[in-house]
Amino acid sequence: MSLIENLQKRAAVKKFDPSKKITAEQLDQLQSAIQLAPTSLGLQSFKVIVVQDAETRAKLRAAGYNQAQITDSSALFVFASLTSLDEAFGKKFIDLVADVRSVDRDSLAGLEQMVLGTLSSRTDEQKVAWSHKQAYIALGVLVSQAAEIGVDAAPMEGFDPAQFDEILGLKELGLTTSVIAAVGYRAEDDVYSKMIKVRRPKSELFIHV
Amino acid sequence: MSLIENLQKRAAVKKFDPSKKITAEQLDQLQSAIQLAPTSLGLQSFKVIVVQDAETRAKLRAAGYNQAQITDSSALFVFASLTSLDEAFGKKFIDLVADVRSVDRDSLAGLEQMVLGTLSSRTDEQKVAWSHKQAYIALGVLVSQAAEIGVDAAPMEGFDPAQFDEILGLKELGLTTSVIAAVGYRAEDDVYSKMIKVRRPKSELFIHV
Secondary structure, eight states, X not given: OOHHHHHHHOOOOSSBOTTOOOOHHXXXXXXXHHHHSOOGGGOXXXXXXXXXXXXXXXXXXXXXXXXXXXXXXXXXXXXXXXXXXXXXXXXXXXXXXHHHHTOOGXXXXXXXXHHHHHHHTSOHHHHHHHHHHHHHHHHHHHHHHHHHTTOEEEEEOOSOHHHHHHHHTTXXXXXXXXXXXXXXXXXXXXXXXXXXXXXXXXXXXXXEO | OOHHHHHHHOOOOSSBOTTOXXXXXXXXXXXXXXXXXXXXXXXXXXXXXXXXXXHHHHHHHHTTTTOTHHHHSSEEEEEEEXXXXXXXXXXXXXXXXXXXXXXXXXXXXXXXXXXXXHHHTSOHHHHHHHHHHHHHHHHHHHHHHHHHTTOEEEEEOOSOHHHHHHHHXXXXXXXXXXXEEEEEOXXXXXXXXXXXXXXXXXXXXXXXX
């Protein structure tokens, strides 16, 4: 089955089957896809909190308009941007590149200059907004991977980010919530996944020049 | 080949082979994936300008730090957010849902209330920022689709959005540039696609709760 066919079958599930859990292997595949998602300059300036603990999810549900997906899915993926994208962060990234590629750090002077220049040219607020957007790329890749392996993934923006930060202790970790996605299996009586998918026609969505 | 394997093989190509063009079918598949990407409330509040015209691309390249990907790829995808996400936009979306699902418009009163409420609760600036993020989800899905069909896709943020808007006449169309991606085939001597992919280890990227 092609990705397009799988994307056609996927749905923004609202009612998950709490008794049907994804396997550890599937959870790992979803994480691999997020790990492989491209990000600006390759910085990956976010983390993903994979929440399976029932008590924590009950608290998050209260901070998410009581939406059942938060507790009834197999896992809740909470994307969170790093809040301190400073020079030390940039330099540590260059250390990582040097290490992974087994190259001399000095050979990465050009990349380092670009990374540090980009970071220093933006305010903290701009950097976090930029970082949130990178998390959205990874969210798109997560949705694609879930569709491929037949797992339902429901991205969600309807929650209170400040409360999520508080419940998950993200401030202390130097993180702030970007966006979330519930993953698992749809309940048989989920009405949303039975509805016809609404998408704008290509003639409206695309302009050819 | 799985999506994960394909994502492992993909690269942020810097040098495309200008003589190697993607087919019309591949271009259509990339557009299908973007069309199927999830967006908040299903609104799809962006368009994608698919630029193949050489003259336009030469101008865009000048507004994109002279990066060769802009002219040498098969096509440049310019994601652009709608700038007017007003009540009329929300109502037209409900018309679309009613039409696609062949349901009475009145049966969508709850959805309409949610859509209009969401739109009216944000400033124009907040709505455009929100809309840009939705485009980034679609960018992630585009990258996944390209990886699946063996097409190189290089997302790019290094360009002047105001100049892009100007060159493409986006203001008049009620649009403003979000992010771009060059698609095509890597040149045989592209150095970036030969480098070892750098990704943070899962132990750093994920937190389990």
